[in-house]
Amino acid sequence: MEIDLILKITGLGILVGIIHSLLNKFGKEEYAFIATIVGLIIAFSMVIGLISRLFDNLKVMFRL
Amino acid sequence: MEIIKIVSLGIVATVLIVLLKEIRPEFPMFISLLTGLGIFVMILGELSYVIETLSSLARRVNIEFAYFSTILKIIGMAYIVEFGAQISRDAGQESIAMKIELGGKVLIMVLAIPILLALMELILKILS
Secondary structure (H helix, E strand, C coil), X not given: CCHHHHHHHHHXXXXXXXXXXXXXXXXXXXXXXXXXXXXXXXXXXXXXXXXXXXXXXXXXXXXX | CHHHHHHHHHHHHHHHHHHHHHHCCCHHHHHHHXXXXXXXXXXXXXXXXXXXXXXXXXXXXXXXXXXXXXXXXHHHHHHHHHHHHHHHHHCCCHHHHHHHHHHHHHHHHHHHHHHHHHHHHHHHHHXX
């Protein structure tokens, strides 16, 4: 159930890595850096929903 | 079987992390976080079952329910602190992990103080 999101993040990471090295080859280091940051933001937005759901479950279960 | 799913998820995630470590070092942290999350979601049902049985036992032995809910809170907080501290430790930030654990210890201490006071009063009552 969680495995598909893990694979998605891995694919995104590989994609960002390839884009980063390609852009470096073309001599545009700053764009490569921006591409990495965008990739990180996308990955983090995917993960943030699940983290908040986990903490809500914890709050309900342990009556925090 | 549940345990096989958990172990296989962990192994697959570890392989992906090793793969991704050279390409983009930022992403393994997301994968380890997601794996921890996925495993916790898998054991959610069994955990709530254990907690229900414990609380019904506590009610039958008619222990003061406030103490049992405090114990439950402390367990939950300890798990969250551990979750966060391990993630920052994986990322190599030992000092942040220590700070998270320090905050967790202080908050758990704050929760435990009422029980300590009740214990002290009980002892004093017995002695006097």
